[in-house]
Amino acid sequence: MRADCENCFGLCCVALTFSASADFPVDKEAGKPCRHLRTDFRCGIHRRLRTEGFQGCTVYDCFGAGQKVSQITFGGRDWRGDPGSAERMFAVLPVMRQLHELLRYLTEALTLEPARQLHAGLRDALDVIEGLTRTGPDALLELDVAAHRGEVNALLLRTSELTRAQVRGRKKNRRGADLFGARLKGADLRGADLRGAYLIAADLRGADLRLADLIGADFRDADLRGADLTGSLFLTQTQVNAAKGDSATKLPPSLTRPAHW
Structure with missing residues (x-):
């Protein structure tokens, strides 16, 4: 694929x-x-x-x-x-x-x-x-x-x-949410449902997105510098390519760090 x-x-x-x-x-x-x-x-x-x-x-x-x-x-x-x-x-x-x-x-x-x-x-x-x-x-x-x-x-x-369900406690449900430009620096989003969420230009620096469902989430110009996306669910190369990141951004092994990062 x-x-x-x-x-x-x-x-x-x-x-x-x-x-x-x-x-x-x-x-x-x-x-x-x-x-x-x-x-x-x-x-x-x-x-x-x-x-x-x-x-x-x-x-x-x-x-x-x-x-x-x-x-x-x-x-x-x-x-x-x-x-x-x-x-x-x-x-x-x-x-x-x-x-x-x-x-x-x-x-x-x-x-x-x-x-x-x-x-x-x-x-x-x-x-x-x-x-x-x-x-x-x-x-x-x-x-x-x-x-x-x-x-x-x-x-x-x-x-x-x-x-x-592996993540203990109540998990955030932001499915389809409008998070355009949201200030989510350092946010604990482990196991969150972010399906179809609009994260355009959101500040996700240092955020923990492990085991978060990211299918269809819009990451255009989202700042993922230092964010941890290891183990995130259904993240694609297209989503990663559309975002901003750096050498500290942790990605699933199936994805490639974009050259523009």
Whole structure:
């Protein structure tokens, strides 16, 4: 569930749309190649993305969907060589990304010992989603992704509850909370439910987020310097990339410290 740009046809650089903002310096329509996409499907300013204003590109993560669509769904036929497939290829990418995101969460859930009683159901769900990722483009475009997300989410929610129960005492429930710019420096958030919380620009310096459920939490510009996120639940590389941190920030071993930290 990691992006492998070497085996992708630059799909995120074409399929997605973006608007001029703090994350992008220009507007780009969906289906239109970014002006910096080279003929070999590589980014011409990859090492300068942030300095050139393309911060959004450094945050985005396809969870490995790009290479799956490029090499499996379309059998290695790229959209330049086979322009007739381009429209469907670009439409399939966001569907595949959602499925790969679910695979990412299910894979993590299966490593959580406190939720062992759910492992059989989690494995079944993972097998179903994996099977869907290997269907053809037409089937993927007709897929009711929301229904599958709902089924998986029920399992992940129960997994989270069982795992966070390891933290003694009453745990904070800030699911979906508006914590924009919140002053949470040094906060004890162990085992907290922060699902879908808006932590944009929040001050989380030195905060303890061990075993906190962070699925879907918005960490854009959140200050995680010195924070402890080891053992946090369902934290993704995209969330980490969007935040600010330093050498003292503790991350789960599955995630990489962003270069801009």
